[in-house]
Amino acid sequence: MATEVMETTSTRNYLNNGHTVKSWLLTLDHKRIGLLYLFSISIFFAIGGVYASLIRLELITPEGDLMTAETYNKVFTMHGVMMIFFFLIPSIPAVMGNFLLPIMLGAKDVAFPKLNLLSWYIFILGGSLMLITMINGGIDTGWTFYPPYSSIYSNTQVTLAGVSIFITGFSSILTGLNFMVTIHTMRAPGLTWFRLPLFVWAHYATSLIQILGTPVVAITVLALALERTFQIGIFDPKLGGDPVLFQHMFWFYSHPAVYIMILPSMGVISELIANMTRKRIFGYHFVAFSSLAIAVFGFLVWGHHMFTSSQSMYAGMVFSLITYAVAIPSAIKIFNWTATIYKGSVSYDTPMIYALAFIGLFTVGGMTGLFLAALGLDVHLHDTYFVVAHFHYVMVGGAIIGYLGGIHFWWPKMTGRMYPEVWGRISAAIIFLGFNLTFFPQFVVGYLGMPRRYHAYAPEFQVLHILSSAGASILAVGFIMPVFYFAWSVKFGKKAGNNPWMASGLEWQTSSPPPTENFTYQPVVTHEPYEFEHVEEIKNAGKLENKTA
């Protein structure tokens, strides 16, 4: 233990390499850029969370007594916009992907460090425009921006918000492009495609969606901004335009965007489960290829958002069928993870609690997705709280749970300090309970017929809404706790050492926090990932190299 303390304090690392504000704002170091993203998206998450609280406060009573219908429209729109475009889409790729991907590949940085920094500035520019929109009163179109409401009737700042989304999209494109090139060209000697950690495979698949999907939503919101400004007849049926065209183009991106949010989380979960059960991932190849399959199939299912908006019955049947098909690769992952846990030496540290929570919650989220993919049932469930509950099980129960699990797992690598384990477990348990209490009642209330996006409702739904709002307050406590104990741990946490989890993977061979150039030696990969017999041996070799360097 003593030697490990020496190791982390004596070496220069990426955190103490420059302390000025300038050294952060002009950094080209992928690890620092990852932290810049961590701070910025945490702020957007907090803003989105405040809006969520307002929604849940309004819905405690059946009457619309806290705010007017118009204000409520703005509140749920801003909640969705903040959470989706400014938190979930960047979350894991921009924070953990940026921090870890080059290290996992044994590279010094991503392929294009300047583009990487540029992507953060673009993100901040887009985010600032959205904050200006927010200060000017926000928008009331829903995060889906459907015309003709958004293009003609809404009196809010839709154009500015559209420009903001357009700009922010490019930060996502640049991140995807950078990752894809980095994975293709910068793998360490011996690091073949099938020796890549599954985190990398998941990010490769995510990048594919970012690259192919994001430009389409960019041109879509650009067209919307043009339509709103010039009224040229793109989406307005009065002028010969086609409002359903907007829905097609929007969902061509926004359905795959769901996988931008969930695939990286699945990559994190693969790492957590392998390392926390000390077993090779069962069916590595299947898990790797299922990521790609999700990315590809994900582009062919957008029509399931339009079962009730004039799409032909035959198109609906095809989209329904392909939507069922996309459940297969997701299920492959779930089955392989559970098979990995079977007879593993499972540790129940915080990251593993999150991984187990993910398996349970994502399964519920995914299965209810199949309800919605069924043509007949969707007519009943469309635009009800059932849909709201479904995507929150996927987005919060999947994406955010994976994000938090990953942050806990790699926190010692990022900061060199352990978070307090007891508090980690307590907050994970609170989040799990609070989450289920918030969103499970919404399945029921939705099935009973409560439509989404209404600030007032029939009195018989009140009990379920009160349960949901109570759950939301518990969930909020669970989300706030990590902010405090993570901040505490930076100064007072136990020193982590290179590899506190005895995990496999190149990132655990370098010091914590890593040096600016990631490794003091050129790593060479000789094993498949998750071969735990070699961890000890690799660790010793790594130390030896550290000393000689």
Place this chain on the structure above:
Amino acid sequence: MAEHATHVPGLAHHFVSMEQQKEAGTIGMWIFLLTELMFFGGLFLAYAIFRYKYPDGFLQGSHLLSVPLGGLNTFILILSSLTMALGVYYSQMGDRKKLVAFLTMTLLLGLAFLVVKFFEYKEKFDHHLFPAIGFWNPAADHPPEQYHQHVRVFLWIYFAMTGLHALHMIVGAGILITLIYLARKGTFTKEYNSPVEISGLYWHFVDIVWIFLFPLLYLTGFHVSGGH
């Protein structure tokens, strides 16, 4: 591990070798072009749907465009692709003079394209054929009145697609100016010339987009009515 490759001119510190750097740049540009394809793709989709919905509006709209000017621009761009390719070739040969000459020629051809485009746009504005509200006010017979609404749909697609394309040409001109400046300084050698090659990919892509735009927008009339 004393492979301190930092003294190799043009090699960034985080790459191991020149080959790796070049491969990264090339793959990066191809991926970027893929995003561009999807970006334009949204408009091509809109084109396909609205042409299917309003075939006569597209026919009448197409008649408003000048085939000779569009044809001239097509010729100019194909020629500029040739000069760009020659520029890439001479950068690989390490011939600085010819590299600068061909890059300059490419730039001039690109600017010529934009000048022609400007006059085409100006003519549309003069006839109040720009489809924005408050501006759109075409003469009763140009195009025939019963087609006005559908021609307007055609014209927003025309302006969006060619406008986006022209924007890419302007960015391309900026890239060429940078390349010419660097080439004159002697930055590019036989060993280090990938920026020229990668910029060439971009230039060819922008040309190819036009090769699709020209028949789709200008020659629709030839297809539907058999010439006019």
